[in-house]
Amino acid sequence: MTDTLFLTFIFLFAGVIAVPIASRFKLGSVLGYLLAGVAISPLLSLLSVDVISLQHIAEFGVVMMLFLVGLELEPRMLWQMRMRLLGLGGLQVLLCALLVMGIAMALGQTWSVALAIGLVLSLSSTAIVLQTLNEKGLMQSDGGKGAFSVLLFQDIAVIPMLALLPLLAISAAQPEVVPHADAAHTAGMSLVDGLNGWQTALVTLGAIAAVILAGERLTGPLFRFIATAQLRELFTASALMIVVSIALLMSLVGLSPALGTFIAGVVLATSEYRHELESDIGPFKGLLLGLFFMTVGAGINFELLSQNFAVILGLSLGLIVLKVLVLLLVGRFFDLRGANLWLVALSLAQAGEFGFVLLSFTVGINVIPTETADQLLLVVALSMLLTPLLFIIYERFIAPRYELSNERDADTIDEKCKVLIAGHGRVGGIVNRMLRGAGFSTTVIDYSASNLEMLRAYNIKVYYGDATRPDLLHAAGIDEASIMVIAIDNKEAITELARYVVATHPHVHVVARAVDRHHVYDLWAVGCRDIIRETFDSSLRTARSALHALGLTPEEAMKVSHTFETIDRQYMREMADLYKPDVPSHQNQAYVKKVLELNEEWGRQLQAKHNEPEQGSE
Numbered sequence: 001m002t003d004t005l006f007l008t009f010i011f012l013f014a015g016v017i018a019v020p021i022a023s024r025f026k027l028g029s030v031l032g033y034l035l036a037g038v039a040i041s042p043l044l045s046l047l048s049v050d051v052i053s054l055q056h057i058a059e060f061g062v063v064m065m066l067f068l069v070g071l072e073l074e075p076r077m078l079w080q081m082r083m084r085l086l087g088l089g090g091l092q093v094l095l096c097a098l099l100v101m102g103i104a105m106a107l108g109q110t111w112s113v114a115l116a117i118g119l120v121l122s123l124s125s126t127a128i129v130l131q132t133l134n135e136k137g138l139m140q141s142d143g144g145k146g147a148f149s150v151l152l153f154q155d156i157a158v159i160p161m162l163a164l165l166p167l168l169a170i171s172a173a174q175p176e177v178v179p180h181a182d183a184a185h186t187a188g189m190s191l192v193d194g195l196n197g198w199q200t201a202l203v204t205l206g207a208i209a210a211v212i213l214a215g216e217r218l219t220g221p222l223f224r225f226i227a228t229a230q231l232r233e234l235f236t237a238s239a240l241m242i243v244v245s246i247a248l249l250m251s252l253v254g255l256s257p258a259l260g261t262f263i264a265g266v267v268l269a270t271s272e273y274r275h276e277l278e279s280d281i282g283p284f285k286g287l288l289l290g291l292f293f294m295t296v297g298a299g300i301n302f303e304l305l306s307q308n309f310a311v312i313l314g315l316s317l318g319l320i321v322l323k324v325l326v327l328l329l330v331g332r333f334f335d336l337r338g339a340n341l342w343l344v345a346l347s348l349a350q351a352g353e354f355g356f357v358l359l360s361f362t363v364g365i366n367v368i369p370t371e372t373a374d375q376l377l378l379v380v381a382l383s384m385l386l387t388p389l390l391f392i393i394y395e396r397f398i399a400p401r402y403e404l405s406n407e408r409d410a411d412t413i414d415e416k417c418k419v420l421i422a423g424h425g426r427v428g429g430i431v432n433r434m435l436r437g438a439g440f441s442t443t444v445i446d447y448s449a450s451n452l453e454m455l456r457a458y459n460i461k462v463y464y465g466d467a468t469r470p471d472l473l474h475a476a477g478i479d480e481a482s483i484m485v486i487a488i489d490n491k492e493a494i495t496e497l498a499r500y501v502v503a504t505h506p507h508v509h510v511v512a513r514a515v516d517r518h519h520v521y522d523l524w525a526v527g528c529r530d531i532i533r534e535t536f537d538s539s540l541r542t543a544r545s546a547l548h549a550l551g552l553t554p555e556e557a558m559k560v561s562h563t564f565e566t567i568d569r570q571y572m573r574e575m576a577d578l579y580k581p582d583v584p585s586h587q588n589q590a591y592v593k594k595v596l597e598l599n600e601e602w603g604r605q606l607q608a609k610h611n612e613p614e615q616g617s618e
Contacts (some may be wrong), residue, residue, distance in 0.1 A: 003047075007047070007049060010040055010043065010044075011040070011291060011294055014036035014037070014040045014294060015032075015033060015036050015037060015294065016037050016292050017036070018022070018033065018035055018036035019032035019033060019036070019290070020032075028132055028135060028136075028388045028391060028392075028527070029131070029135060029290070030128050030131055030132055030293055030387070030388050031291050031385075031389070032389035033293035033294050033297070034291075034293050034294070034296060034297040034384070034385050034388070035297060036297065037293065037294035037295060037296060037297025037298035037299075038297040038298065038300065038385075039297075040298060040422070041293070041297065041298040041299075041300065041302070049086060051298050051299045052295075052299065052356075053294050054291065054295050055292060055295040055296070055299060055356065056407065057288075057291075058288050058289070058291040058292035058295055059288075059292055059353060059357075060247070060257075060288055061127065061284075061285050061286075061287070061288025061289035061290075061291070061292050062126055062127050062246050062258055062289070062292070063243065063257045063258045063261050064243055064261070064281055064284060064285035064302055065126070065127065065130055065131070065285050065289065066126070066155070066258045066259075066262040066263060066265065067243050067259055067261035067262065067265040067281065068265065068278055068282065068285060069148070069262065069265060070261065070262040070263065070264065070265020070266040070267075070268070070269065071265045071268060071269050071274050071277060071278050071479065072139075072265075072267075072269065073265070073266050073269055075266055075267075075269070081149050083334070084145070084146060084149040084150075084334055085149045085152060085153050086153065087333070087334060088146060088149055088150055088151065088153075088155075088330060088331065088333075088334045088546050089149055089150040089151075089153025089154060090153060091333070092122070092150050092153075092323075092326060092327060092348070093122045093123075093153065093154060093157050093332045094122075095326045095329075095330065096118070096120060096121070096122035096322070096323055096326050097115070097118035097119050097121075097122040099118070099322055100114075100115040100116075100117060100118035100121050100122065100319070100328065101115050101117065101118035101553050103318075103322075104117045104118065106183075107397060107563050109372075111324075112367065113367065113368055115168060115367070116165060116168055116362050116367045116368050117368065117372075117376065119161050119164070119165070119358070119374065120351070120355050120358045120359055120362070120380075121319055121351050121376075121379070121380075123154045123157075123158070123351065123352040123354050123358075124150070124151060124154060124347075124348040124349075124350055124351070124352045124353060125350050125351070125352040125353055125384050125387065126151045126154070126155060126258070126352060126354075127289055127292060127293070127353055127355070127540065128293070128349050128350070128384055128387050128388075128405050129147055129151060129348060130148070130151065131289055132347070132387075132388065132391055133147065133148075133347065136391070136395070138343065141340060141343065142336065142340040143336065143339065143340030143341065143342075143343030143344050143347075143593055144336070144343065146331065146336055146343075146344045147344050147347050150327075150344070150348055151348070151417065152262070153197040154354075154517070155256060155258050155259055155262070155354075156259060157255075157461055158256055158354055158358075161358065162358075162361070165358070165361065165362055165365065165367055166365050166367075168367045169365050169366050169367055172245065177185070177584050181215060186424040187507065198245060200253075200254070202613060203253050204253050204254070204255060207249055207250065207252075207253040207255065207260075208255075208260070208263065211246055211249065211250075211260055211263055211264050211267070212263065212264075213364070214264075215264050215267030215268050215271075216267055216609075217523050219242070219268060219271065219273065220271070220273070223235070223238065223240065223273050223276075223464065226238050226616075227464065231473050234464065235276060239276075239280040239281050240280075240281065240284065240418070240438075242264070242277075243261055243264075243281060246260045246261050246264050247260065247261060263530065272462055272463050273463070273464045273465075274600070275406075275445065275461070275463045275464075275465050275472055275475045275476045276464050276465035276466075276472065278472075278475040279465065279469060279471040279472035279475045280473075282471055283471070292353070292422055296353070296381055296384055296385070297381075297385065299381060300378065300381050300382070300385075301374065301377070302380060304375070305377060305382075308375065308378075308493070311375070312375060312378045312379060312382060313382070314377075315375075315379045316379050316382040316383045317352065319349075319350075319379060319383055319391070320349040320350065320386065321349075323345075323348065323349045323350075324345045324346060324349045327344055327345035327348055327349070328342075328345045331344050331345065333432070338402040339394075339398055339399050339401070339402035342394060342398045342402075343394060343398075343399075346390040346391065346393065346394045346398070347387075347391065347394075348375075349383070349387070349390060350378040350383040350387045350390075351379065351383045351384065352380070352384075352387065353376075353384075355376075356377065356379040356380060359373045359376055359377055359520060360373075365561045368587070396518050397439050411514075417440075417441040417442055417443045417477065417481070418440070418441070418480070418481055418482040418483065419440055419441065419442045419443070419481065419482070419483050419484075419485070420442070420443050420444075420445070420473075420476060420477065420478060420481045420483070420484045420485070420508075421435075421443070421444045421445070421484075421485045421487060422445050422467035422468075422484065422486050422487060422488050422497060423445075423446060423467065423485065423486070423487040423488035423489065424444050424446040424462055424483065424487075425446075425488075425489060426445065427441070427487040427513050427534055428446075428485065428487030428488075428513075431485050431487060432434065432444055443463065443477060443481075444462045444463065445462075445463050445464075445465050445466075445467040445472065445476055446463070446464065446465075446467075447464070447465065447466050447467070447488075447598065463476065467486075467488060467497065468488075468493050468496060468497045470504075472499060473500075473501075478501070478505055478508065479505070481505075481508050482507070482508065482509060483508065483509045483510075483511065484501055484508050484509070484510050484511070485511045485513075486498055486510065486511070486512040486513055487513045488513070493513045494512055494513060494514075494515070494519070494523070495522045495523060495526060498510055498512045498523055498526055498527070499526035499527070500529040502526060502527035502528055503526075503527065509530065510528050510529075510530060511530045511532065512528045512530065512531050512532070513532055514531050514532060514533045514534065515534060516533070516535075517533070517575075518579065519533075520533060520572065520576070521575070521576045521579035521594050524573075524576045525576070540561050540564070540565060541561075543560075543561060543564075544557040544558060544560075544561045545557075547560060547561075556608055565603070571598050571601075575594060575595070575598075578590050578591045579591060
């Protein structure tokens with residue numbers, strides 16, 4: 001137990017120290033994690049830690065990441081990407097594999113070993129590239145979408161690679177191996193063992209159909225059932241259960257868990273629970289990816305690297321240059337130009353995390369010799385380590401030259417609108433109906449599962465989730481929003497949400513619902529300047545009706561109401577300065593004195609205003 005806690009502390013401490021330093025120098029979090037892994041590598045060696053086993057666990061972060069990526073893509077959008085997915089991705093893998101194979105044969109490798117090396121090195125790092133693109137806000141650019149298309153095709157291509165590699169085995173005897181697409185597969189457990197080709201295909205298609213059907217039919221009732229408990233941790237547990245169960249199912253049928261969770265994410269992209277899923281899984285994905293990057297840095301064999309430094313560095317740089325040239329060539333055929341073309345080429349120039357898995361697989365089936373695989377592992381790790389530097393080159397030299405800001409496409413995610421509404425009850429619902437009726441698109445977040453059922457019957461787009469959570473606000477599009485209407489019921493939650501948005505997103509205009517007068521003062525104190533008392537307008541109307549019943553004409557009652565509202569708003573700012581939230585209002589002597597003075601002033605001015613029309617009319 002102590003050893004586990006100490007190891008956990010080492011990784012957490014290294015990440016907490018290294019990543020802020022790297023971010024401060026604008027190097028990105030990925031490079032920070034990689035350098036943290038390099039720094040703790042001697043200590044891990046001293047403790048005899050199995051870094052490879054840790055890496056297999058951490059690779060589940062890639063599975064989670066592809067699930068979250070799928071949540072950002074509707075099936076319609078994925079269909080629109082089909083040409084780049086198959087064309088750009090397919091040509092990149094094919095050309096890179098053939099060119100690397102040719103170079104390997106020129107260096108003395110047999111054709112089977114050379115082909116295996118070409119397949120391994122044709123892949124890129126999904127984890128590093130998508131994480132960096134998201135951090136730098138480049139995912140929605142044309143180059144970001146192109147890079148994602150290539151990465152998605154590469155993840156799919158791992159499956160036929162695993163089927164092809166055993167055919168290249170040096171040994172005539174077929175060894176018994178359990179192929180796996182990544183570390184999330186469960187060795188020794190497979191539903192397709194012993195099945196022939198068409199049976200395996202049926203099982204595979206059945207598993208994919210089960211994922212799609214469950215995503216469309218079962219997740220809604222499941223989340224509504226869980227929401228009745230009103231426990232946030234149960235929703236988090238359910239989100240993790242969904243990802244783990246899909247990964248397990250894909251492993252059992254011999255498919256990539258990352259591919260299966262991506263499909264599930266696409267299916268759930270139109271679900272009202274999408275933002276809640278994204279915010280619940282996001283922290284786990286980030287931690288596991290951070291651990292994965294640190295294990296990559298810590299897994300570098302520095303002894304072997306020092307003995308063959310020139311060769312390893314030359315092979316790594318050669319691979320990067322080769323893939324950049326291939327991607328520049330292929331990208332032009334798919335209308336990528338300028339900075340977008342360079343973004344695709346530089347971001348995908350490294351080898352990928354699947355390279356570690358495939359190299360281990362090829363050694364196990366006697367395709368690639370162990371000594372060659374050890375050197376290739378260093379090439380994969382070093383190329384990944386150099387990737388953040390390629391992004392720095394892109395940002396500092398390439399992007400300014402082509403003025404990327406003018407080339408980036410508008411955000412195509414419909415749900416991330418300019419208007420966010422927190423709460424869709426008796427206040428937020430009316431606000432949403434009026435704004436949408438006026439032609440404005442809105443993203444509404446509500447935490448009532450029963451309310452969602454009713455709203456869906458009226459074709460109102462509402463997402464389940466707690467709007468006070470910063471991660472959920474980010475997932476819902478707070479960075480792109482212009483206005484946020486806070487209409488939730490809880491007084492304290494309204495104040496804290498207003499405080500957070502005003503402090504961290506000053507570009508967003510906050511319109512906050514105030515429960516009462518004292519709540520107005522609280523909201524004013526946290527920086528909110530557009531505050532609406534929820535019962536104020538209805539109270540004015542009630543008073544006008546009472547005045548009319550007492551004998552005033554409708555015009556006279558309206559004038560009294562307007563005067564009262566003007567005076568009340570005029571002195572509200574002065575009262576806010578005297579109000580002390582930690583002292584009951586009736587015990588705040590200065591506040592009580594001012595209220596009594598203002599009551600007298602209101603009476604005098606209201607009476608004067610009431611008498612003016614009759615005097616002026618004579």
